[in-house]
Structure formats: C-alpha cells, structure tokens
Amino acid sequence: MAEKLTNENIARLLRQVSAAYTIKGINRFRIIAYDKASEAVEKSNIEVKDLWDEGRLSNLPGIGPTIAGHLDELFKTGRVKRFEKAFQDLPQGMFPLLDVPGIGPKSSYKLAKEFKLHDAGKAITGLLKAAQAGKIAKLDGFGEKSQADILDALKRFKKGQVKKRRMSLPYAGATADQMLIYLKKSPAVVEAVPLGSLRRGVSTIGDIDIGVATENPGAVLEWFTAYPKKSKIVETGPTGATILLETGQQIDIRVQSPVSFGAMFQYFTGSKEHNIRLREFALRKGFSLSEYGIKKTSKGHNTGIPGKYFNKKLNIYEFPTEEEFYHVLGLPWIPPEIRENSGEIEKAVKNRLPRLIELKDIKGEVHVHSDYNLKPSHDLGSSSLEDLLKTADGMGYEYLGISDHNPRLANHTEKDIELIMKGRKDKYEHILVSNKNVRVKLFIMLEVDILPDGKLALPERAFQYVDAVVVSVHSSFGMSKEKMTDRIIKGLSYPKAKILGHPTGRLIASREGYEVNWQKVFDFCKKYNKALEINSYPDRLDLPDVMVKRAIENGNKLVIDTDSHHKDQMRLIAYGVTVARRGWAEKSDILNTLPYNEFKSWLTA
Ligand code: DGT
Ligand code: CA
Ligand code: CA
Ligand code: ZN
Numbered sequence: 001m002a003e004k005l006t007n008e009n010i011a012r013l014l015r016q017v018s019a020a021y022t023i024k025g026i027n028r029f030r031i032i033a034y035d036k037a038s039e040a041v042e043k044s045n046i047e048v049k050d051l052w053d054e055g056r057l058s059n060l061p062g063i064g065p066t067i068a069g070h071l072d073e074l075f076k077t078g079r080v081k082r083f084e085k086a087f088q089d090l091p092q093g094m095f096p097l098l099d100v101p102g103i104g105p106k107s108s109y110k111l112a113k114e115f116k117l118h119d120a121g122k123a124i125t126g127l128l129k130a131a132q133a134g135k136i137a138k139l140d141g142f143g144e145k146s147q148a149d150i151l152d153a154l155k156r157f158k159k160g161q162v163k164k165r166r167m168s169l170p171y172a173g174a175t176a177d178q179m180l181i182y183l184k185k186s187p188a189v190v191e192a193v194p195l196g197s198l199r200r201g202v203s204t205i206g207d208i209d210i211g212v213a214t215e216n217p218g219a220v221l222e223w224f225t226a227y228p229k230k231s232k233i234v235e236t237g238p239t240g241a242t243i244l245l246e247t248g249q250q251i252d253i254r255v256q257s258p259v260s261f262g263a264m265f266q267y268f269t270g271s272k273e274h275n276i277r278l279r280e281f282a283l284r285k286g287f288s289l290s291e292y293g294i295k296k297t298s299k300g301h302n303t304g305i306p307g308k309y310f311n312k313k314l315n316i317y318e319f320p321t322e323e324e325f326y327h328v329l330g331l332p333w334i335p336p337e338i339r340e341n342s343g344e345i346e347k348a349v350k351n352r353l354p355r356l357i358e359l360k361d362i363k364g365e366v367h368v369h370s371d372y373n374l375k376p377s378h379d380l381g382s383s384s385l386e387d388l389l390k391t392a393d394g395m396g397y398e399y400l401g402i403s404d405h406n407p408r409l410a411n412h413t414e415k416d417i418e419l420i421m422k423g424r425k426d427k428y429e430h431i432l433v434s435n436k437n438v439r440v441k442l443f444i445m446l447e448v449d450i451l452p453d454g455k456l457a458l459p460e461r462a463f464q465y466v467d468a469v470v471v472s473v474h475s476s477f478g479m480s481k482e483k484m485t486d487r488i489i490k491g492l493s494y495p496k497a498k499i500l501g502h503p504t505g506r507l508i509a510s511r512e513g514y515e516v517n518w519q520k521v522f523d524f525c526k527k528y529n530k531a532l533e534i535n536s537y538p539d540r541l542d543l544p545d546v547m548v549k550r551a552i553e554n555g556n557k558l559v560i561d562t563d564s565h566h567k568d569q570m571r572l573i574a575y576g577v578t579v580a581r582r583g584w585a586e587k588s589d590i591l592n593t594l595p596y597n598e599f600k601s602w603l604t605a
Helices: 007-024 028-043 048-053 065-077 081-087 105-114 120-132 143-160 169-183 196-200 217-225 258-269 272-284 322-328 344-349 385-394 414-434 460-465 481-492 518-527 545-553 567-582 596-603
Strands: 191-195 208-213 230-236 240-245 250-256 287-290 293-296 364-368 399-405 441-449 468-472 497-500 531-535 558-561
Touching: 007 028, 007 048, 007 065, 007 081, 007 105, 028 065, 048 065, 065 081, 105 120, 120 143, 169 191, 169 196, 169 208, 169 217, 169 250, 169 567, 191 196, 191 258, 196 208, 196 258, 208 258, 217 230, 217 240, 217 250, 250 258, 258 287, 258 293, 258 322, 272 287, 272 344, 293 322, 364 385, 364 441, 364 468, 364 558, 364 567, 364 596, 385 399, 385 414, 385 567, 399 468, 399 596, 414 441, 414 460, 441 596, 481 497, 481 518, 518 531, 518 545, 531 567, 545 558, 545 567, 558 567
Parallel strands: 208 250, 364 399, 399 441, 441 468, 468 497, 497 531, 531 558
Antiparallel strands: 191 208, 230 240, 240 250, 287 293
16 A cells, blocks of 8 residues: 555545445445444544554444454555455456546446456546446446436546545644644743634634644754654744645644744634734734734833833834733733634724624433434434433533434334334433433434424324424425525424524535525524524534524524534534634523533423
C-alpha cells in the first residue's frame, strides 16, 4: 500500500473488499460487515490509525473483531493478506471506479472487464475515453442513459478530486489536541492554544490555527515543522509557519512573546469580519490595532491606556491577555463564539452582551435512542436503557428522555403498534423499578416521523404510552416550500408533539436543508409552546447557529439534544451548546436548563 493510512483510504479499502466479495458471491453477512466498517471509519471523528496507536481500536463502534484483526495487520505491516487474496483474479481497474458516485461493485467489475482496465492508475481515464467514444451504451445492460450518467459522474468526480473538504468540528478538535500535546513537549512553548474558527466553535473548520506564547520563536517553529505527522511544510517565516498533514489537513501556527500574546490571541481568533469592525471602532478612538498590540494614531493625544503596557522601544502598547486588550478599548471581553460581526461590538459598547449558556447549565436531554427493538423504519440505538440512564446520572443530569424511532407503519397493524408501544413502556418501567440506585428521571418518548401529508407515523391510541414526542422529517425532502411548511406545522399540531427534531434536515457533509417558511414555523412554535431542537450530532448541528439566533430574536424556545445512538455520544451535547452560544442563546432560551419539575410541566402540558 503506497497510500497513507488515513480514514478516507481505509474506508476505501474496506469498500473494495466488500465489492470484491460481492463479485465473488461471498456470504452476504460478511459483505454487510465490510460495508458497515467502511462507513464507521469514514464517519469517525478521530483517525483510526491513532486509535490503533493508542490500543483503542475496539472503541470504534461498527468494527467487529475479525475486521479489527485485519486492520491491526494493516497498520503493522502495511498490507492485509486476506484482502490481497480477495482482490486476486479481478480486473484491478474496477477498484478506482468504485469511488465514482453511482458506480457500484457490479458495474465497476463489468466495465473494467469489458474495457480491459487492468491498471488501477489508468482506469478512470480509460473509462472516460470509452464513455466519450459511445462504447458503454453498447454494453449489455447499460444503454444511452447510463452512459450519459456515467460520463457526467466521471467529469464531476475528476473536478471533485481537487476540492478539499472542510473538517468537522470534533475532527478538527482532535487533530488540534494531538498537535497541542506535541507542542507542549517543547520546553520553549509557554502556552499553546487553538485559535481561528476552531476557537470560535464554527461547525466546519477550514484549517487549524494555533497560537504559541514563547521567548524563543525559532525553536518553536523548528519543533512545529518537524511534526511526525506532517507531509510537507507549506511555508515558514519568523513569526509563523504552515504545514500539511498526511491526512491533507492544514495547520497554521503563530508565535509571539508572552508579553504581547493577548493581541495575537485576539487577532488570530477572528473572525476576519469581527476584526475589521473592531479596527474601525478603534480607529475612531485614535488607536490602530495589530497582532502585536495597540498604537496611537496621532501624536500628543492622551490614550488613557495605563503606562505599564507601553513598550518604548517598539512604541506600542502590549497586552499579555485578550481581556486586557478588549478592556483598554473600553469593551468587555467578547466570547469567541459570537465574534462574527453580527452586532456583538455594538452590544459590547453598551455593555449589553448576552450571558451565553454554558455546558454546566444543561440539566438533561430528551433525544436519545436505546437498543429496545421497536421494529422501527430507522436505526436502533446500540446501548441499553440501563446504560443510558447510568451515563446521564454520571453527567449529573436530572432527567433523560428516550426517543426511539416509531415502529414501522408498513407490515404492522395499528393494534400491533399499540402492543409494541405498551410492551416498551412496561419494560422501561420494570427497568426503573429494578435500578433504584439510578437517580435520573426518565421520560418515555418517541421520535416520530412527520409523514409527507403531515400526519405523524403513530396511531392515535399509541400516544397513551409516551410522555411526549420529538417529531422529525425523515423522507420526501424535495417538497415545495409551502407544502413542507404545512407538513411540519401539521405534525407539530399534535398535543404530544413538543419538539421539532433536527429542524432543517441538513447534513453538513452531504445534504442541504429542505425548503421551509421558517417565519411561519417559528411563529407557530412560539404560539403553541413548541420547542425547536438544536441537534448536537456533529454531522447535523441543526438548527444551525444563524437560525438559532433568529429563533431567539423571534422569542422561540429551544432544546439541546444529542440524538445519541450510543451512550458515549451523549457527551456530544457540548457541540450543541457551542451552536447555542454561537446563536447568542442564554440559559433562559434553552428549556433543558430547567430543573426536572419545570421541564416536566412544559413537556407534558
Ligand atoms: P477557516 O480556517 O476557514 O475555518 O476560518 P478562520 O476564521 O480560522 O480563518 P483563517 O484560518 O483564514 O484565519 C484565522 C484568523 O486570522 C481569522 O479568523 C482572522 C485572522 N485573519 C486572517 N486573515 C485576515 C485578514 O485579512 N484580516 C484580518 N483582520 N484578520 C485576518
Ligand atoms: Ca482557520
Ligand atoms: Ca489559517
Ligand atoms: Zn431523526
């Protein structure tokens, strides 16, 4: 394997094994296992190679012991004998074709075989030529339409290869943490902190910025550029450097002496728009701002800045902390999450900044999936109710709502569904009785699909077995704005429907939100005491921060949930809190900061 063992490449390799087994007609369950493992690796917020380095490969859900064993061999030796055997006797050109959207195992095999694409490196170009020459249409089972589709997909694929994706927030956080651990091993590093979009908690991160306080910039930069996971040094200068990692991600570092670290901290936290606005504000006061500190723009005028900050040699005021930097401008310190030039400087001038919600304000959450088999249309969770309750207890929660997906409507009668729902309630209550040491209070809930016509996917009589429901759109995303708005409002009109789950439906890496008249939905929610969810799942972060701000300005209430499918994911609530903070949410805007009794009165009203 010449390729680096990044998540992307490992996921691809597992996909290739699955494809090879598909062609060779190997046992279906093995193929499914490889598909699942591939997806798990692709979605992992941490590099699998790092998990392996730390002996924690088994912590990755979705990978069984057999595949974990193969990955172990891969990391140790750079190859897997079993995989190589699987690839044998197949045209090697079929494997790169699998990366093209819309080309599955069977077509890639057939295309590679027909066009004799034996060289993996030339397969894409080879297929492109065949398509352009009209040869695909002539193959059995393909035709003009699929030829056009393949041609289109190949062209888009070739373009897409140059585009680098933005990182998810947890991935960027984990990558930065590793770098910080490495940096702190250098005795020259006094302090090292993540800056830029990562510090502001933006939902996706372009590149990682790190600020270092040091008296010895040269030594720090030398250490930084010698990072073992670097693939190349992009540039290096006296005050900073940029490297690329093996995974293709970029890290920028800036170094500065501790006496003026505050100005640097502020400057490289951004956002650029916030900085520009702040600079205009300072200029009107006769100051010019930079990453080094503050200078006065005209001679003779009294700045009012305490003399202790003045560096005579450089003729600049220097600040060790960011707080001091903002204070001398006559402003309170502004939390990084709201530094987006969306009114924060104006509010700071008047000393009217919001008191943003904090993680410790959260008293519970109500969108967690358990492993109880309700025979749903969507996926089950993988943790038991006991484990989820214990986790909630450990997190200091007062309450936990379990919102499993509703039972599948097709192939169940209404009576069946009622019985399934009753069975679950009985089981849960039994578990509560036999786990008396668990203090956390349980809400028995459900995440119910809002069907295309706005009806909820749960028969009327089954509602008696739940305290409340989260309602969500999981299908027919392409409706018109009017229809989707009516659909959502109708779904929310049920008395027990209290929360609109992942309201916009966006998936950060792959899907735009659907079309909705948000003002109408917000107004409806406000009038009838319904909450909008901030779903903390890193691929969702939905409502998005700007919509959170808008909802709050409109007077709406929100609930922060994780949509966990495993107990460990309940910790992801921190990302939802970050989104809420970026949306200027205070404690009083978020309902699950309420203590149990008050929250219960709202939820079950
Ligand atoms: P990203 O990397 O796309 O997720 O977003 P940021 O905000 O991390 O942007 P980046 O990495 O280009 O720059 C980091 C910070 O440096 C940025 O938030 C503010 C500051 N900065 C960069 N370029 C400029 C600029 O042209 N003017 C000002 N005032 N600040 C800048
Ligand atoms: Ca950045
Ligand atoms: Ca940067
Ligand atoms: Zn959902």
